[in-house]
Amino acid sequence: MDLTAPQGAQRYLRYVAIERGLSANSQAAYRRDLEAYAAWLETRELENLAEVTQDTLASYVAELAAQDLASASITRRLSTVRGMHRFLFDEGLLPENVATTVRTPKRAQRLPKALPIEEVEALLAAAGGEDPVALRDRALLELLYASGARVSEVTALDVDDLLAAPDHDDAWGDPEHALEEGGFLRVTGKGAKQRIVPYGSYAGRALAAYLVRARPAMVAHGRGTPALFVGPRGARLSRQSAWLVIRAAAERAGITAEVSPHTLRHSFATHLLAGGADVRTVQELLGHASVTTTQIYTQVTADTLRERYIEAHPRAK
Numbered sequence: 001m002d003l004t005a006p007q008g009a010q011r012y013l014r015y016v017a018i019e020r021g022l023s024a025n026s027q028a029a030y031r032r033d034l035e036a037y038a039a040w041l042e043t044r045e046l047e048n049l050a051e052v053t054q055d056t057l058a059s060y061v062a063e064l065a066a067q068d069l070a071s072a073s074i075t076r077r078l079s080t081v082r083g084m085h086r087f088l089f090d091e092g093l094l095p096e097n098v099a100t101t102v103r104t105p106k107r108a109q110r111l112p113k114a115l116p117i118e119e120v121e122a123l124l125a126a127a128g129g130e131d132p133v134a135l136r137d138r139a140l141l142e143l144l145y146a147s148g149a150r151v152s153e154v155t156a157l158d159v160d161d162l163l164a165a166p167d168h169d170d171a172w173g174d175p176e177h178a179l180e181e182g183g184f185l186r187v188t189g190k191g192a193k194q195r196i197v198p199y200g201s202y203a204g205r206a207l208a209a210y211l212v213r214a215r216p217a218m219v220a221h222g223r224g225t226p227a228l229f230v231g232p233r234g235a236r237l238s239r240q241s242a243w244l245v246i247r248a249a250a251e252r253a254g255i256t257a258e259v260s261p262h263t264l265r266h267s268f269a270t271h272l273l274a275g276g277a278d279v280r281t282v283q284e285l286l287g288h289a290s291v292t293t294t295q296i297y298t299q300v301t302a303d304t305l306r307e308r309y310i311e312a313h314p315r316a317k
Contacts, residue, residue, distance in 0.1 A: 002048045003093055005038035011093070012084040021192045025152060033080035049085075050094055057081070057102045078102065114270035115263060119255050120145060123264075124202075126252035127245070132214035133232065137245045139203070139210035140229055140237070141264070143185075144246075146203035148268035148285050151242050151261040153187050158226040161186040162207065163196075175211045179204035189287035197285055269297045 013031060016022045022030070040060060046052060060081070064074045082099040089097035115123070124145065127138040144154055163186060164178040182204040185197045199207075215230060222234020229237040243261045250259040265286070272282050282297065283290075 003050065003088070004047055005034070005041050005049055008049050008084055008088050008093070009034035009038060011091070012087050015087055016083075023190060023192065026190065029076070030080050033077045034084060036077065037081050049088065052085075052098055054098045054101055057099055061102065113258070113260070113263060114267040115255070115257065115259070117271060119253070119257070120264070120267050120271075122253040123246075123249050123255060123259070126249045130213075132217055135206075135210045135214040136218070136229060136237075137249065139206040140242060140245060141249060142203040142206040143199060144264040145268055146182075146199040147185055147187070147197045148265050148272075148282075149185065149187050149197060149287075150189070150265060151246075152239050153189055153287075155227075155229060155237050155239050155242050156188060157185065157228040159211075159228050160226065161188075162228060176205075176208040179208040179211075187287065193287065195284065195287050266297075273297050 009031070012034070013027060016030060017027055037060070040063070041047075041049075041052070041056075044056070046056065057078075061074065061078060064077060082102065085094065085099040086097050088094045124138070124141050127134065127141050129135070129138070140154065143149075144151065147154070162179075163184040165181050165183045180201060182198065182200040185199060186194060187197050188194050218230045218232055219225065219234045221232065222230070225234060225236055227236035229242075231237055231241065239261070246259060246261060246263070269282050269286060272285070273279070279297075
């Protein structure tokens with residue numbers, strides 16, 4: 001049977017959504033990658049996916065590389081295309097899987113950017129204030145750094161995902177008392193996998209102040225929502241709005257380094273490892289499926305150890 005790239009993409013997208021349970025963000029990324037691939041095939045006048053060969057895919061990779069795309073972007077796009085070809089072959093919709101021998105460009109390893117502890121503290125302090133939005137922003141930033149959760153994971157939290165310490169589990173009538181020693185988050189990560197992540201007293205007190213003195217008034221302007229973090233009109237806070245909060249706090253703190261939505265997550269991991277936490281623990285807290293993803297942070301810590309060694313050892317220089 002003839003199967004066009006858009007038709008094959010639709011079948012594959014249904015599969016990853018239903019069978020693999022990928023998040024909405026991941027599904028959107030897959031869709032963009034496959035739409036770009038389909039558009040490229042159309043320029044080559046290849047309407048039937050059965051006509052695609054190994055040389056075709058090699059040409060596609062070469063053209064992506066010629067666009068000066070980052071190797072990580074090329075790797076992701078090719079991974080999506082390979083996944084679709086493999087799925088369609090396994091389903092008997094293609095005569096062969098031509099993507100098996102296509103090589104992924106070697107990915108340059110980039111160290112994550114983390115802020116020094118002093119700059120993180122300045123960033124958090126810059127979000128201070130007593131008005132409702134300032135209380136929310138401080139709670140948001142404190143929780144991001146305390147938990148290492150992704151921005152999308154934190155903005156997806158509901159109030160019920162915020163857990164007090166075990167000896168305060170019946171104290172929600174008094175959040176300031178319940179959260180003063182910190183507690184736990186029920187975080188839903190990639191692939192809808194849930195994990196429990198602790199947070200400390202600083203985040204706990206900031207959350208309590210927000211829940212008592214800010215969130216009720218904000219929610220009253222909306223139609224009611226279970227969302228933990230909301231905007232002034234009572235709707236769930238978006239990832240884009242959270243990013244603006246981070247950027248504004250960085251500007252007020254006078255931080256010259258580039259600060260991205262992942263900066264506090266990177267700082268969380270780097271500071272934990274530098275403080276003596278083991279890689280497996282950090283892996284669980286970050287929600288990484290493989291410890292190899294987490295091990296990149298050990299290189300950052302090793303650099304710090306080397307600097308201290310050179311400064312302190314009499315025969316290091």
